[in-house]
Amino acid sequence: MARTAGSHAETTGPRVREAAQRLIARHGYAAVSMRQIAAEVGVQAGALYLYTPDKQTLLYDLMRLHMEELLATVEALPPLDDPRAALDRFARFHIGHHLDRPEAVFIAYMELRNLTPENFAAIEALRRRYEEGLAAILRDGVARGAFALPDLRLATRAIIAMLTGVTHWFRDMGPMGRDEVAACYAEMVLKTVAAP
């Protein structure tokens, strides 16, 4: 449904980002034009520039907002004293959060190459902050004798890759529900870092 430019200033920003996310996830950043995004939103191409200065900023905002929402959610969880319980919760949280956002996850991995160096550094800093949350759980578990790891940084990345991999193949209505899948992954993650 076409709308005139500026008719719904507060809602058009999110609608622009949703349209951009859908198109970029489907076709890739380089293949999507501002004109296509405008058409998807139902505004004139010129009107899009009321909401974003350029396509790079739009991509950066998508990736930044994805990471900021992830960080805000995980950092709002109440602390857990037991490192095993904290890691179990992290694994289930990570899978659930990412399965709810397949397009954002896809873009977060695939479009890093298309960020300017400055924007890339900013996104990398947010990713490192998220990794550091998991690393803190692992470090605490090692200090308390619950976990044993060959290398903290590698274990952190191995766990995140393992968990994020679920988004490549999981489909609701498949043979296993997402809670069952998340429970299996949490069990595997705990074994991966368990002290002997």
Next chain:
Amino acid sequence: MARTAGSHAETTGPRVREAAQRLIARHGYAAVSMRQIAAEVGVQAGALYLYTPDKQTLLYDLMRLHMEELLATVEALPPLDDPRAALDRFARFHIGHHLDRPEAVFIAYMELRNLTPENFAAIEALRRRYEEGLAAILRDGVARGAFALPDLRLATRAIIAMLTGVTHWFRDMGPMGRDEVAACYAEMVLKTVAAP
């Protein structure tokens, strides 16, 4: 260096695929034209059609050859009787093979969405065959009491995702060499599936 069409029939096919792989990994399938690929190879756009009927076939060939080379290499390894030794070797092989082919790995994950349904099914069948090789190691280890898993299919995918994740961040000349990284990952994979 420009070459005239058809001047090196046996070598132009691989050069077309190399150019296509480089451009698609950089810009994405949808953003790359046959004209750009021809320019990268140094032939006329029309000459490209001597080597491939269309861009879809070129993408499919890249992904199919990547999977066929992976399968030929892993299936040529001499059998190992000990499931722990077989899994350790699989982990190190998978990391080394994929680190040597970052563009092909990136395309293998990112461009699945751009395959026709028929080509997608063919690539999926090759991927399932590769997964089955790992599943056979895990199944054997479970039967012999060396491994314990919550779910064979999930463990297979979790391990492949964990190992492939190295390609997202590993750079030669970083603080750890690839053999050291592969050894750490092999240790974590073995723990992930170890019997209690």
